[in-house]
Amino acid sequence: MDLKQLAYFVRVAELGSFTKASQALDVAQPALSRQVRLLEVELRQNLLVRNGRGATPTEAGRLLLEHGRGILHQVERAREELGRVRGALAGRVAVGLPPSLARVLTVPLTRAFRQQLPEASLSISEGLSATMQEWLATGRLDIAVLYNARPAPEIEITPLRDEELLLVEKRPAGLAEEPPAAPIPLAEVAPLPLVIPSRPNAIRMHVETEMAAIGCRPNVVLEIDGVSAILDLVADGAGAALLSRNAVDSSIRPSAYRTRPVCDPPLRTHLYLATSSMRPATLTQLTTLELIKRVLG
Numbered sequence: 001m002d003l004k005q006l007a008y009f010v011r012v013a014e015l016g017s018f019t020k021a022s023q024a025l026d027v028a029q030p031a032l033s034r035q036v037r038l039l040e041v042e043l044r045q046n047l048l049v050r051n052g053r054g055a056t057p058t059e060a061g062r063l064l065l066e067h068g069r070g071i072l073h074q075v076e077r078a079r080e081e082l083g084r085v086r087g088a089l090a091g092r093v094a095v096g097l098p099p100s101l102a103r104v105l106t107v108p109l110t111r112a113f114r115q116q117l118p119e120a121s122l123s124i125s126e127g128l129s130a131t132m133q134e135w136l137a138t139g140r141l142d143i144a145v146l147y148n149a150r151p152a153p154e155i156e157i158t159p160l161r162d163e164e165l166l167l168v169e170k171r172p173a174g175l176a177e178e179p180p181a182a183p184i185p186l187a188e189v190a191p192l193p194l195v196i197p198s199r200p201n202a203i204r205m206h207v208e209t210e211m212a213a214i215g216c217r218p219n220v221v222l223e224i225d226g227v228s229a230i231l232d233l234v235a236d237g238a239g240a241a242l243l244s245r246n247a248v249d250s251s252i253r254p255s256a257y258r259t260r261p262v263c264d265p266p267l268r269t270h271l272y273l274a275t276s277s278m279r280p281a282t283l284t285q286l287t288t289l290e291l292i293k294r295v296l297g
Contacts, residue, residue, distance in 0.1 A: 003075060005039040008032055009047060010068045013061055014278065015138055017054040024138045073280050090119040091284040095292070096132040096144035097124060098202075099227040100243060101271075103250035105145075108295045116291065120284050128225065129202040136276045142285050145292065147202035149272040157272040160296055165203065165267035166259040167192075168241040168248055170234055183263035190216040193239035195230050198223040206269055207242055214265075231257070242267065271296075 012021040012032070022029040040047050047061035057065055079090060093113075097105055106124055113122045127135065132144040137154040149157045167184055190211055196218065197204045211217055221239045224230050228251070230241050235256045242262070248254050273292060275281055281289070 001042065002035075002039070003072070005035045006064075006068050007072055008035045009039055009061075010065060010072060011139060012036060012048065012055055013057045013065045013068075016056065018050075019054075020138065024140055069279060073282070076282050089117055089284045089287060091282055092121045092123065093143065093285050093288045094123040094125065094141045095288065096127050096135060096141040098129060098132075098145060098147055099126050100247035100250075101145060102126045104246045105292075105295060109291060112291045112295060113288065117284060117287060122288070128197070130200045133274065136274055137278070139276070139279070142275065142281070143289060143292065144274045145296075146272045146274050147269050148206055149202075149270075149274055154277055155274045156277045157274045160271040160273050160293065162268045162270055163244045163246070165207070165242045165244060165262060165269060166248070167262055168231070168234055168243050169258045169260070170237050171256055171258045181258060181260040183261040183266075185264040186210060186262055186267065187214055187216055187264065189218075189240075189242070189262060191219050193221040194218050195222045195224055195233045195239040195241050196220050197225050197230070201225065203242065203269060207267065210265060210267060228252075244269070 008021070008025065008027070011025055012018055015021050015024065018029055018033055018036075021027075022032045025032065036048065043060075043064070045060040045064075046058050047064055048055040049058055076091060082090075095109070102124070110122060110124070113120070125132075125135070125141065127144075129144075129146040129149065132141060132146060133149065133152070133155060135141040136144055145160070146157070147163075149155070151157065167189055196207065199205065207218055222233060224233060227243065227247050230243070231247070231251050233239065234241050235253065245259070248257055248259055251257070273289060275285070275289070
């Protein structure tokens with residue numbers, strides 16, 4: 001049994017689509033279909049029912065999917081064990097970070113990864129929490145740091161820490177230094193012109209939920225899906241934003257902004273570490289999880 005064919009079949013079966021699997025694997029769809037068909041010919045079994053909506057595993061396919069996941073995991077573990085004989089863990093780990101944390105976390109995480117896992121490779125992607133949760137399910141990511149993650153069958157989540165959201169405004173011209181700003185009640189934030197990500201961004205959903213609880217709604221003047229772009233617009237006077245301290249401090253010009261805590265109630269987002277529940281973590285991935293916890297701690 002060819003391991004590549006098995007890996008291709010597992011991905012198609014998990015995603016329920018040759019199109020999605022070809023995108024996730026970066027393999028042309030005709031080549032992917034041909035390899036899966038060769039596996040079916042070798043096993044003398046139809047593994048997938050192909051239809052206009054995608055591909056569904058047959059009874060034989062479901063059985064092979066269960067075994068295939070275990071086989072591929074064992075192969076990866078064997079590679080790791082052989083790497084340990086050489087003195088280091090090996091393998092590739094794909095990590096997803098929200099944009100507000102990526103600038104702060106990427107350099108220290110990469111440095112710690114190279115020191116502890118010199119034989120392994122690290123891939124870091126930025127994305128919104130809802131998108132990264134989908135990437136975990138499709139296998140594009142092994143680990144993701146998510147805001148306000150909700151339990152789902154396809155992922156396992158571990159709480160990391162809470163982050164306070166601040167009201168971020170353009171600093172008045174000529175005001176280089178100023179005393180710490182007094183907290184602003186959430187009800188007074190609601191009528192302000194806000195530059196905020198579009199739904200289903202985790203921060204956007206959290207802000208709307210908290211405002212609805214006190215009987216108001218945000219005055220959204222611009223929907224922008226990008227922390228850097230949001231901050232640029234705030235600096236240009238387009239409106240205010242609700243972002244974490246990390247997002248402001250890691251910006252190109254943190255001095256361009258004035259921040260105020262939000263109160264009554266305070267805005268706090270919850271940060272989670274997420275992994276796929278469909279694939280057992282390798283030793284390299286488990287080590288990377290601990291590195292993320294250490295760097296964020």
